Amino acid sequence: MLAAQSITKTFGGNHAVNEVSFVIEEGTITGLIGPNGAGKTTLFNCLAGLFPPSSGSLSLGGERIDGLSPDRIFAKGLARTFQIPRPFPEMTVLENVMVAPLRQRGERFWANWLTPGRVAAEERRLAEAARHWIDFVGLSRLTHQPARVLSGGQRKLLELARVLVAEPRLILLDEPGAGVNPTLLDAIVDRIVTLNRQGVTFLIIEHNMDLVMNLCSPIMVMAQGRLLMTGTAQEVRGDPRVIEAYLGGAVA
Amino acid sequence: MPDLIGLLSYGTFFLVFATIFALVVLGLNLQWGFTGLFNVGVAGFVAIGAYTSALITAPDYPDQLGGLGLPIPLGWLGAMATSGIAAFIIGVAALRLRHDYLAIATFGVAVTLQLVALNAKGLTGGPFGLQFIPKPFAEVIDDNLAWNVTYLAVAAALLGLSYVALERLVRSPWGRVLRAIREDETAAESLGKRAFRFRLQAFVIGCMLMGLGGALYAHFVGYIAPEDFLPILTFQLWTMLIVGGSGNNRGAILGAFVVWALWTLSGNALREIVPSEYQARAATLQVVLIGLLLMLILLLRPRGLLGEETVVSRHMRDEAADTAEE
Numbered sequence: 001m002l003a004a005q006s007i008t009k010t011f012g013g014n015h016a017v018n019e020v021s022f023v024i025e026e027g028t029i030t031g032l033i034g035p036n037g038a039g040k041t042t043l044f045n046c047l048a049g050l051f052p053p054s055s056g057s058l059s060l061g062g063e064r065i066d067g068l069s070p071d072r073i074f075a076k077g078l079a080r081t082f083q084i085p086r087p088f089p090e091m092t093v094l095e096n097v098m099v100a101p102l103r104q105r106g107e108r109f110w111a112n113w114l115t116p117g118r119v120a121a122e123e124r125r126l127a128e129a130a131r132h133w134i135d136f137v138g139l140s141r142l143t144h145q146p147a148r149v150l151s152g153g154q155r156k157l158l159e160l161a162r163v164l165v166a167e168p169r170l171i172l173l174d175e176p177g178a179g180v181n182p183t184l185l186d187a188i189v190d191r192i193v194t195l196n197r198q199g200v201t202f203l204i205i206e207h208n209m210d211l212v213m214n215l216c217s218p219i220m221v222m223a224q225g226r227l228l229m230t231g232t233a234q235e236v237r238g239d240p241r242v243i244e245a246y247l248g249g250a251v252a
Numbered sequence: 253m254p255d256l257i258g259l260l261s262y263g264t265f266f267l268v269f270a271t272i273f274a275l276v277v278l279g280l281n282l283q284w285g286f287t288g289l290f291n292v293g294v295a296g297f298v299a300i301g302a303y304t305s306a307l308i309t310a311p312d313y314p315d316q317l318g319g320l321g322l323p324i325p326l327g328w329l330g331a332m333a334t335s336g337i338a339a340f341i342i343g344v345a346a347l348r349l350r351h352d353y354l355a356i357a358t359f360g361v362a363v364t365l366q367l368v369a370l371n372a373k374g375l376t377g378g379p380f381g382l383q384f385i386p387k388p389f390a391e392v393i394d395d396n397l398a399w400n401v402t403y404l405a406v407a408a409a410l411l412g413l414s415y416v417a418l419e420r421l422v423r424s425p426w427g428r429v430l431r432a433i434r435e436d437e438t439a440a441e442s443l444g445k446r447a448f449r450f451r452l453q454a455f456v457i458g459c460m461l462m463g464l465g466g467a468l469y470a471h472f473v474g475y476i477a478p479e480d481f482l483p484i485l486t487f488q489l490w491t492m493l494i495v496g497g498s499g500n501n502r503g504a505i506l507g508a509f510v511v512w513a514l515w516t517l518s519g520n521a522l523r524e525i526v527p528s529e530y531q532a533r534a535a536t537l538q539v540v541l542i543g544l545l546l547m548l549i550l551l552l553r554p555r556g557l558l559g560e561e562t563v564v565s566r567h568m569r570d571e572a573a574d575t576a577e578e
Contacts, residue, residue, distance in 0.1 A: 048442060074444035082442075088435035090560065091428075098425075099432045100443045106425030107445075109453060113417065119424065126425075162443065 001026040001201055002047070002078070002170055007056035009039075009046050016042040017053070018225035024170070029192065029202040031216025033209075033236075035246050038222040040205045041083055044172050047203075048080040049073040060170070075102055079168035083175050083205075085155035087147035087162075094143045096158055097130040098123075100166045126165075133161040138187055153180035157188065170201045177208040189215060213237070221245065257397060264400040266516055271407040272468045274508035277492045278414055278501060279461030285499035285560070286422050287454040288434030289347070290355040294462055294489050296362030299369060299481035300338050301331035301463025302470040306382040307375075309471075313382070316374050324388045328467045335463025336456050343455045347448065350437075362486065369478040381477030385470050407468055411505070414461055418501055421457075430454055484539065488515065491546045497556030506557055514545065 002024040009017040017039040024030050032040050046053045049070040058066040065073050088096050104126065105111050106119035134140055137157040142150065150158060156176055163171055176192070177185050189211060192202060206212045212219060213233040221228040221236060223245035229236070236242055276298060283289040305327035307318030346357040369376045376382065388406065393399045421427050432440040433447045441447050470476045488511065496507020518541050526534040549556065 050438070050442070069446075070438075070441040071444045071446050074442060080442055082439070086436045086439035086442075088432045088439065090435055091431055095428060095431075099428055099440070099445070102444050104425045107429055109421055109424070109426045109457070112420055112424040112426060116420070123425065166444065 001061060002203070003059045004047070005057045007043065007046055007053045007058065009042055009051070010054045015225045017046060019056075020222070020225075020227045021056075022220060022227060022230060024201060024203055026169075026201055027196070027199065028218070029196050029204065029216050031212040031219040032203060032205045032222065033207070033212055033219060034222035034228070037224075038245075039225040040222055041174060043222070044080060044174055044203075044205065047073075048078065048172060074166070074168070077167075077169035078172070079163035079166060079170070080172040081156070081159040081163060081174055081176070083178070085152070085159050087150065087155050087158050089148035090146055092144050092146055093134060093139055093150070093158060094127065094130055096147050097134055097162050097165050098126050100162045101126050101129070102166055130161075130165055133164045136164070137161045137191060153184040153188075156180060157184070160188070160191065164195070168200070170203065171195075173202060173204045173206075175205055175207065177206055177211050185211070261397045261400060264397065264404050266512070268400065268404045268407055268472055269469075270509045270512040271404065271411050272465050272472070273489065273492060273512055274505040275407070275411050275414055275468065276462045276465035277489055277496070277504045277508045278411075278418060279458035279465070280489055280493050281458075281498065281501060281504040282418060282422070282430075282454050282461070283458040284493065285504065286427060286434060287430045287451060289451060289455055289458075290351055291358045291455070291458070292355045292483075292486055292490075293342075293358030293360075293362030293365075295481045295483060295485040296358075296365040297335050297339065297459040297462035298466035298469070298485065299362075299365055299478075300335045301466030302476045302481070303369065303376055303382065303466075304334040304463070305331040305467035306385045306470050306476060310382060310385050313377070316377060318375070324386060324471060327471070328464060331463045331467035332460040335466070336460040339456045339459030340452070343452045347451050347455060359483070359486075362481075362483065366478055366481055369481065376478070379478060381475055381480075382470075383475040385474050385476065387471060387474055403472055407472075410464065410468070414464075415501055415505065422501065426450075426453075487539075488542065491542050493556075494546060495549050495556055497558035497560065499560030500556070500558045503556050503558035510557070511542065511545070515542065 005021050007017055007020045008015065020043060032043070034040055045051055047058060049065070049068050049072070052067045056066065057064060060076055060078055063076065065076060065078070088099065105115070105122050111119055131140070131143070134143055137160050139154060139157055139161065142154070147155070147158060160176070176188050180188065192215065196202060204212070204216060217232055218230050219233060219236045220230045221242050228241055228245055229239055231239070276294065280291065280294055283291045308320050308322050308330045309324050309327035310319040311321050313319035342358070342361055346354060349357055370379055372378070387399070389399065389402055393402055422430070429440065429445050429450050432443070432445065433450055437447050492507040492511040493504055494507070495511050496505065497503025515538060518538050519535070522534045522537060523531065
């Protein structure tokens with residue numbers, strides 16, 4: 001589904017991501033782990049178009065997407081959440097989610113004057129879809145609250161609902177478990193599994209090893225900008241290179 | 253015996269100005285209140301509107317371009333068009349800038365425009381400005397007060413129309429995207445919104461209202477000069493928006509009336525109190541006073557007199573209200 005070929009991203013002389021190639025198969029939940037500074041989030045930002053890769057190519061479902069802007073990549077069905085959630089704080093949970101659907105008729109300003117009836121009908125449909133996904137992530141109670149009152153974990157769920165309403169094919173989750181209490185984390189994992197069964201592909205950055213080992217297959221390991229290995233939980237656990245990457249060679 | 257007619261005349265005079273300012277502040281509110289565009293060149297876009305409408309409608313000026321003598325409505329439409337086109341060109345160049353950088357760029361544009369107005373004699377009449385700008389209905393309405401009231405009605409109608417049109421926009425999916433961009437542009441782009449296009453649209457529409465405001469000013473006063481469009485005007489308009497309530501169209505209108513009232517009253521008070529030889533210097537106290545008001549509002553009521561309302565969509569207002577009552 002997503003193929004990366006020799007993705008490199010340099011900042012000055014620093015190779016944050018260095019010649020990374022991989023393929024994400026449709027229908028998988030792929031994990032991406034690695035020590036801090038390994039280049040995981042930078043890789044995410046390259047995939048999602050936040051900044052273009054310095055070199056290398058990306059394709060989504062056979063179509064080149066490297067160099068496209070984030071909005072175009074989102075429109076092609078690749079959505080992402082942020083490591084530190086970025087809700088629209090002054091807007092309600094419902095509004096936050098209703099922003100996301102693509103190609104809304106009422107986003108063209110003249111349509112609101114010329115065909116208000118059709119915009120209204122579409123708004124009702126969108127609101128219904130938004131409520132469905134807000135309910136899905138368990139935030140219904142907060143539907144009309146401004147997003148700024150949400151806790152860190154709730155913000156992660158809001159971001160999830162916000163991308164889900166646009167029905168993406170592939171979702172990149174950046175540390176969905178960070179700073180989330182265990183109950184809420186179970187809820188998030190449960191939702192990811194449900195969606196995956198419905199055909200959504202995931203790529204997940206996560207530091208919670210239990211979560212990664214149980215949820216993800218395959219797992220990709222990055223260290224110092226390079227892709228160290230890709231394998232099952234078993235293979236990753238048994239690989240000395242992975243242990244060295246995390247412990248800096250102290251064990252060897 | 254109080255001069256009732258004089259008072260009434262003064263009152264309408266005051267209201268016409270407040271209405272024109274309100275129209276401009278509505279435009280600024282679309283840019284700053286809803287989209288987060290830091291436009292510090294408001295006076296420049298007001299000036300473009302004023303000069304354009306004057307040049308289209310005034311009788312032929314000797315020794316310079318313009319004075320086409322066309323009907324006044326054409327002048328007003330032309331004012332909006334020219335301000336819009338200028339906003340589009342400036343927007344394409346400058347809107348990629350964020351926050352303070354956009355502020356510096358727009359401020360520079362406004363100062364440049366003012367200097368052009370001052371020096372391009374062949375187009376703007378130079379320091380003396382443009383005179384003989386026609387007053388609508390002046391040939392049918394002789395009485396000064398009646399004319400002021402008529403003009404007030406026209407300006408108020410345009411303000412009302414703009415208010416209704418804007419309310420429809422900001423409570424629509426289009427307005428929702430604007431607010432998302434204001435809150436977090438990166439997040440909005442990651443959700444498929446082409447932020448630049450929305451910013452440009454909001455900037456152009458806002459500047460068209462500023463241009464219309466400039467045109468209304470020109471035809472009310474009858475003459476314009478470069479010193480009518482100094483940066484202090486931008487400062488006043490911004491204060492109106494912040495005092496009234498950024499992100500709320502009714503707040504923007506309220507702010508225009510409140511700040512203009514304080515400005516006018518303080519001006520009168522200073523003229524009464526201060527001995528005549530110090531009056532020119534005392535006038536600057538007005539600016540200090542407005543600055544003080546701005547600081548007080550920011551400290552005591554940072555969201556302005558009327559804060560932003562949370563409205564999901566104008567199509568679902570009732571439902572949100574129901575839930576709030578639960």
